[in-house]
Amino acid sequence: MNIKKFDSRFQILPIAKIIQENATTRTFVFEHNLGGRPGQFLMMWIPGVDEKPMSIAFADEKEFWVTVCAVGDFSQKLHTLHVGDKVGVRGPLGTHYKFRAGEHLALVAGGYGAAPMYFVAHEAVKIGCKVEFLSGARNKDLLLYSEKVLGLGVNLHISTDDGSAGFKGYVTQLLDQIMAAHPARHGGRLLQSTSRLSETLASSAQKIDQVFACGPEVMMKAAGQVAEKHGVDAHMSMEKYMKCGIGVCGQCAIDDSGDLCCLKGPVMSWGYLKKLPEMGQYHRDAQGRKHYFFKPLAK
Numbered sequence: 001m002n003i004k005k006f007d008s009r010f011q012i013l014p015i016a017k018i019i020q021e022n023a024t025t026r027t028f029v030f031e032h033n034l035g036g037r038p039g040q041f042l043m044m045w046i047p048g049v050d051e052k053p054m055s056i057a058f059a060d061e062k063e064f065w066v067t068v069c070a071v072g073d074f075s076q077k078l079h080t081l082h083v084g085d086k087v088g089v090r091g092p093l094g095t096h097y098k099f100r101a102g103e104h105l106a107l108v109a110g111g112y113g114a115a116p117m118y119f120v121a122h123e124a125v126k127i128g129c130k131v132e133f134l135s136g137a138r139n140k141d142l143l144l145y146s147e148k149v150l151g152l153g154v155n156l157h158i159s160t161d162d163g164s165a166g167f168k169g170y171v172t173q174l175l176d177q178i179m180a181a182h183p184a185r186h187g188g189r190l191l192q193s194t195s196r197l198s199e200t201l202a203s204s205a206q207k208i209d210q211v212f213a214c215g216p217e218v219m220m221k222a223a224g225q226v227a228e229k230h231g232v233d234a235h236m237s238m239e240k241y242m243k244c245g246i247g248v249c250g251q252c253a254i255d256d257s258g259d260l261c262c263l264k265g266p267v268m269s270w271g272y273l274k275k276l277p278e279m280g281q282y283h284r285d286a287q288g289r290k291h292y293f294f295k296p297l298a299k
């Protein structure tokens, strides 16, 4: 894997290629040796607009990719740029997913989380890991990276909320089924299987060693709970409002630990995250105001 040391200097880079992934999402390819490990991010700057954190969707010695969904000022402006236009890039930054040769990984992706999870899968298969790649979306038109993932030769499991492709339901329900079919061993005892299918598979299936998740926070919380139910460690990539990305501004401080997401994360363990009062509950905006994922219950 191509690893470079922490670097917070800007590189001004031309966009080498743009791939339209779906109606609202594009991948921007830069021909530059950025370095970086799966789960790390970079800061992308459009002068006069903003600077925002973006996950590294792929990186090798020749190029790196960033996959961006157009939702607001910065991302919509990025979508108006063309091949040859330049942006500022700082990185790679933050923590990354850790895995060992031969492990069996369940990668759970929602929305543009499929892009950084693709990078995990790409690096994991290189060292002989077995990968279950779970990709969830509201409907089939919003699924991302399916062909790229299939190109890696890993097991792709699709879910859609409306059933227009794959399993009908949430990707975390699918994770629960797959984990039941690959039970972890505890003290030499198989965990309780939840279905006949899982009992049939249990004898031959290689247990899942780790669960990694990237996507909406509520989905990642559910993925952590499913992994814990099956006795398996989980790590997930947290998305907090970041301004500097290098621990200077304090914008991405996590309640109540005070840890900075840009330094302690973005990839953090479920064991740490599950204790946080904000996990799956709310996020903060540029002014630090709380926005609840669901309306809080009236007291």
Ligand SMILES: Cc1cc2nc3c(=O)[nH]c(=O)nc-3n(C[C@H](O)[C@H](O)[C@H](O)COP(=O)(O)OP(=O)(O)OC[C@H]3O[C@@H](n4cnc5c(N)ncnc54)[C@H](O)[C@@H]3O)c2cc1C
Binding pocket: 041, 050, 052, 053, 054, 055, 056, 066, 067, 068, 069, 070, 071, 072, 073, 074, 075, 076, 112, 115, 238, 239, 240, 241, 242, 266
């Ligand atoms: C570590 C990290 C990695 C990230 N990686 C990526 C990535 O790979 N690709 C990517 O597209 N974005 C990524 N983001 C989010 C990105 O940094 C911006 O927040 C996002 O592009 C929105 O910025 P904006 O200025 O376009 O919209 P804003 O003006 O900030 O937001 C516009 C509206 O969209 C909402 N919104 C903001 N972000 C999202 C979102 N992600 N999904 C749905 N609604 C949203 C806001 O609440 C607001 O209502 C990452 C964030 C972090 C912290």
